[in-house]
Amino acid sequence: MTILFNKGRSNSGLVSVQQSSIIAILIMLLAISVLFAGANGSFDLSLFAWLKGNSTDIQNIVMSEIRIPRVILSALVGSSLGMSGAALQGLFRNPLADPGLIGVSAGAALGAAVIIVISPAALTESFLGPFLLPLAGISGSAAVICLLYLLTKGFGYQGVTYMLLVGIAVNAIAGVAIGLLTYISSDAELRTLTFWTMGSFGGVTWRLLMPAVILILSAMIYMAPVYRKLDLLQLGEIEASRLGVDLGKLKFRVIISSAAAVGASVALSGMIGFVGLVIPHLTRLLGGVNHNYLIPGSAILGAAIMVCADLASRILIQPAELPVGLITSAIGSPFFLWLIFRINKNDY
Amino acid sequence: MTIRAISISAEIDGIPLLSDMSLEIVPGEVLALVGPNGAGKSTLLSVLAGDLNPVQGSVFYNKRNIAQLDVQERAHYRSVMSQALPMVFDFSVKDIVEMGWLHNGQHYSSDHFKTAVQQIVDQCNISSLINRRFNTLSGGEQKRVHFARALLQLWKCEDSLEAKYLMLDEPLANLDIRHELSLLAVIRKAAASGIGVLIVLHDLNLAAKFADKVAMLNQGRIVGVGVPEDVLTTNLLTSVYDVPVNVKPNPLTISYY
Known part of the structure; x- marks a missing residue:
């Protein structure tokens, strides 16, 4: 399968000057979105008044306990989906390897759903406390990635169709399991579960957010050394190993860090579709295909876009809220179609 | 200092493909593997490159058993050019060539790196391709780019005396006669420099x-190893290829139709 993006420029060795400036622009974009998302919402409050300390008590609480954690969470989830999408596409040598499409997000949702329905008390009582939900999500996503690894014979170059079929199967299996859990759940559990299937950043608290922040940031740091190896892997597994890439270590690192980032994200915010697919492609179009630009670029662009999508979900039909997963899928799915049209048809 | 294979046997999925082979690659020399289809040429190359572990025997790179070398160390001893997969993402030709750069303590920003790339690009005659997208090149052009990458992998950074080796699996397929000759000339030059x-x-x-x-x-x-005149004889070729072959000396010419 070959996709020709004529505008993509790249430089495998180092991040070029041009790419550094694109990253700088993306960072500014993220800063602007964060400020904008902090300043707007269904509750009327002024960011500047809050910063100056001219706000009422209730405004302070809305800002520090509701809006700020929510903006942070949306940025983190966007960056972990973007980053894992980029890394998984590189690892699978397949431009359709989105954590949602191939079932990794569904696995994470299943892991989280099991905890919510089977032992809701553990969430507050067990010694793991707020870490339990992200950990369950991570176990679910790691299990799916391992399954994919076995089914695709070590992520070999199997073609798009095969990969997508495996993803459909995994999604279906996870869907059945979540359905069963929904069926046996109580009313309260049902409400919590619904929050996964739609995808939302609402209701996050600092207590739930901090473990996810730690996990996602560590996953990003853990993934950092593999950038060049992912470039070399594009030559094929044998070629990469002849160039000194230890394939086992590389796969382990990418799988564990993606599973951690996606698992923690999904556990807190539910399944948010197409971000992991679309963001890396946009990032490639902007600046190039080498991973030492692509992975940080996707993380930053993902964060910026997710913060904007969450803002849209909060203000479009206020005082009600649109599920953010609906917004990303509405934008992402036409893009997915466009991508399929660009894929060289001869390679199926 | 040589690459030495000592009585290696290899099999894939239980099917024996090589038995009891011993061979030596000497720095500065070009050793050609010839033989009919299925004789085991590519399998032997994989064993020598370290892609396939022999079931018996050992391979040594400059006296070091490759079973004790990790993939990174092996990469410093030898590079391999074979039929590569198509690239999924749109890398430039320059990217692909630069992928051959092993750090060697010299980073990409170093002048050393730039000199090395420039020299190899000139040597392989691909300067007109360097800014193109790799996926838009013809099969022959892609081959030349991969060859340049393999050559860059063997670049000596320090004044290391360690000999390096280049392994090529049918590098001339898809090349027109002009590029065939120019590739052979570059290979010759590499050998002359001690590879x-x-x-x-x-x-x-x-x-x-x-x-x-x-x-x-x-x-x-x-079934035979040595200088071409000793190995490429009428008797041996006729028996190995099972067709009537006629060999004339001075210059050594082999005709079979």
């Missing part, structure tokens, strides 16, 4: 003319 070359060739006349030594393989065994 040991192992090349799998189909064309017997080319092997006779180009190689310093020839190893003839048949049914997983080496």
